Amino acid sequence: MAGAHHQDFIDRLTKGVESVKHHWGIDSGARVRLLTLSENATFIVEASDHKPSIILRVHRLDYHSHDEILSELDWIGALRKESQINIPEPLPLKDNSYIASFDDEGQTRYVVAFEFMAGKEPSENDSLSDGFELLGKISAELHNHASQWKLPTSFQRKSWTFQTSFGDKPLWGDWREAIDLNADDQDILETLCQTLKVKLDEYGTQEDRFGLIHADLRLSNLLMEQDTLSVIDFDDCGFSWFMYDFAAAISFYETSPQVPALTEAWLKGYRSVRLLEQQHEDMIPTFILFRRLLLTAWIASHSETETAIEAGLGDYTKGTVALAQQYLKGDYLRASFLEERRL
Known part of the structure; x- marks a missing residue:
């Protein structure tokens, strides 16, 4: 993922997220902001009409297949139904599927959405x-x-x-x-x-x-x-x-x-x-x-x-x-x- 921190790369991914956000019923005025960037890029979408924020994850290239991503969501869905563990809910698109995609310089990037969960990352400096x-x-x-x-x-x-x-x-x-x-x-x-x-x-x-x-x-x-x-x-x-x-x-x-x-x-x-x-x-x-x-x-x-x-x-x-x-x-x-x- 060389160059992942170059601004043009971030701009491309942001544009891609903007192009697919309507699949989740997100209005055009909702603000898209990069949250984290490691291998995947995670964006937070803050709606203009005070709806709850949504997390959109853009997958890195050449790692998980479409079926592997769906399998991850299958396990999360089962855990949410069958356990008491707090896990963010995967959010379906308007057509009830779960994966959107956009073209990034001739390659397909997959995008999935999750509910926003409140909380703070624990710190190594804390008593853990x-x-x-x-x-x-x-x-x-x-x-x-x-x-x-x-x-x-x-x-x-x-x-x-x-x-x-x-x-x-x-x-x-x-x-x-x-x-x-x-x-x-x-x-x-x-x-x-x-x-x-x-x-x-x-x-x-x-x-x-x-x-x-x-x-x-x-x-x-x-x-x-x-x-x-x-x-x-x-x-x-x-x-x-x-x-x-x-x-x-x-x-x-x-x-x-x-x-x-x-x-x-x-x-x-x-x-x-x-x-x-x-x-x-x-x-x-x-x-x-x-x-x-x-x-x-x-x-x-x-x-x-x-x-x-x-x-x-x-x-x-x-x-x-x-x-x-x-x-x-x-x-x-x-x-x-x-x-x-x-x-």
Whole structure:
């Protein structure tokens, strides 16, 4: 998505949103304003007649197919009907379909709409333990639903496995292209990569540990409103290990001193809803490193994005190497948290 932050790119997407907003019955005078831009572009539409605001998401190119986007909306719809989780409602077009599109320099961009949800993104600087206990509860509710829900026959979503993350055609790019990665660092990460493969192969993909998950429950996809926690942006939802959802929740601050306490809080909330055997808890450090290596690849292939820049680019790579060394020595989380829980 090179050049994604160039004004002409933003102007093109804004014009495209303007061209399709009438499909949702949005009046021509409604203001369209860019809200966030990472891989997808999210716009807020503020109606001129005091109607509730609407969120329009413009999908990036060459990632999700039309059917994959519909499948995301299918799961959200089922969760809204069959769970108590606060999730924004997908909004149908006037013809009762859910996906609009516009031409962007000869390529088709898909657009979907959601109700606007009030709330504030939690901050890493806040005390997050109470929120993570609630997030653990919500994660368990998501996993319970995924374990019981009968997938529609047309359901299609990507999988987040070792092969799709680090194999020949990794979804987010090759970590070996990481920014400022030298030969010594690469050797360490090669060892990490092979260790992850062995551990994940041994752990397996049985139904009690692997299924449909949100896959991106990081702070930017959560909204706090008083004591209510809402979950947004299911764009990366797919099939992976349930414990990966915790690893995604601490994305970009895996080295924070809060992590052991947040792990404890998340597990407490999770266990209040869903049985969790010790073998699954023991895999949490492995999934944190899995996610960290995956994000290291993502930053390398999306270095122009604000998210990648805020993460530190080459500094994030060096941090990944340091975490890998701790993990390979058995020091990351295990000594400070998991071992103590057994005493």
